[in-house]
Amino acid sequence: MLNTKNIYKPLKAKLTEVIEESPVIKTFVLIPEKEFSFGTGQFIELSVDGIGEAPFTPSSSPLVKDKLEVTVMKTGYVTEYMHDLKPGCHMGIRGPYGRGYPVESFYGKQVLILGGGCGLAPIRSLLYALEHIKDKLEKVILCYGSKTASDCIYKPLFSRLNSIDKFEAHRTVDKAEPGWDGSVGVVTTLLNKINVNLKNSIAVVCGPPVMMKFGTIRLLEMGYSDDQIYLSMEKNMSCGLGKCGHCMMGEFFVCKDGPVFTYNELKNTPDIWK
């Protein structure tokens, strides 16, 4: 039967809470008008009425169907308007779109997650999903880097993760502020502190382009193979439907073929880190 759904029409969602994560990052808690489910790592197009829409990967658990959390860094035209929104208003949601993390293929393995900056938002959703299936995993290790300690989002997440069986979380900052007694240095320095069983591990990288690039290079040096590394790519996904062309990266539509790719799929595509 032919699908009669209008693929461009958003679903309205009520903004019920705005959580300030850092001076430039807020989490928007949304209750969609209809049940809305997504796979971890998939993204949505979130719109401010009459202003514009932008792609975000939800930061909440994919197991929760009636509520959605989206963590947004104030960085452009649409996100500036988003940061001014107050609870009670409505936002628009289209999606979910794309190919998320293939968590079922992680069964029995160690999952190493390398995150940077606002990349922790999609990672948080992945961590919820992995926590749900932790009996089927060997270990989950999170290595996360932020510019400073105050730029780090979801601070309580780290102590909580460290209290979960099979989970461990490490943090580093590029620049130490007074009172910080943890690691200092780029996120890849944390990789020297962890023990992984390379043969039975996969790595997930999510963060700003430069961090993704050097993170991937370091993982390859450690001995990870190209298809053991999962990258969450960020491009100008405008329609989310594999049509508008804005997110083309070589022959891929990042919105439809990704946003999660293995490095093996992308290694011959030029300019992937831009």
Added chain:
Amino acid sequence: MHYLSIKKEEWDKTIEQLLLSYSIFATMDNEYGMDYEMVSPANIRKISYNKAKPATSLKTFFLPVKENVTSSRLPDKYRIILGAPTCDIQGLKLLDEIYLDKDFNDIFYRERREKTILISTDCFEKQEHCHCTSYGIKPYAVTDADLAVIRMGDLIVLRLITAKGEDFIKQISRPQDMNDQIIESEIEKAHDSAVSLLQSSNEGLPDYKSTGKLVMEAGKEIWVKYSASCVSCGACATICPTCSCFLMIDKPEFEKVKQLDACQYPGFERVAGGEDPLFDLDKRFRNRYMCKYVWKPEKFGSIACTGCGRCIEACIGKINKNELFLELAK
């Protein structure tokens, strides 16, 4: 091939009758050349046949420049497009793959497609930059259009192509099976002559696949050289029968407006964080050829350049992609 024929005078009357139940657009000569016009009883006699492509490509009938995709009404009237050249018919195949994709079917595109009777016309001539045969396309439709129409003196000859076309023809009682071997052989001769004209004027131009290889392997210098006079106006993409990238614009009440866009405009791929892979003019320029000859063929079954040559005609910087490819092929 199954041909029907009808006297030109009778055909014109048939079109007039069809106007009662269809909107009809047809290629007509105007003071600037030839383009699609809305047919009315007053201009039926101006419809042109057997000529090379109109100024506008067929895509404009299926992908409007700007369209509200949340509240627009779907078209309810069937329409006939008469006179589309084969290059444009072939161009629609790529648009079909993109817009009728099984995961995300665009209902606006689909409705327009389903409610259109596509009547192609055979090109018995070529324009300066026509090069469809270099990319494996014949200047006359034997697939994909519903019907093809040819004018042979005071006779209109119709070639049946699809079942939709045959059903349509059943509504018109006048055309009769054509059993005139002489006319059929004249049509064949006209086809052969158009093909040889196209082939001889595009001698040496690499075919579609070879062009992809050349584009992929070409160094930065050639892109810098040929993009030097590009002003990023996007005319090449706008006029192209297969370029279909768009922009989503938000309007109050969560309405979305879809507007055609082009990778030749600065900022096309820019993300909020500031990264812009296509910031440099030469990269932007190269992107369009990589898309047409390398990436789209990897992803889709249909070709992304049909050799219509409109991008060459439309370029205010006088950039001729075929000169570029000939230089690469040297």
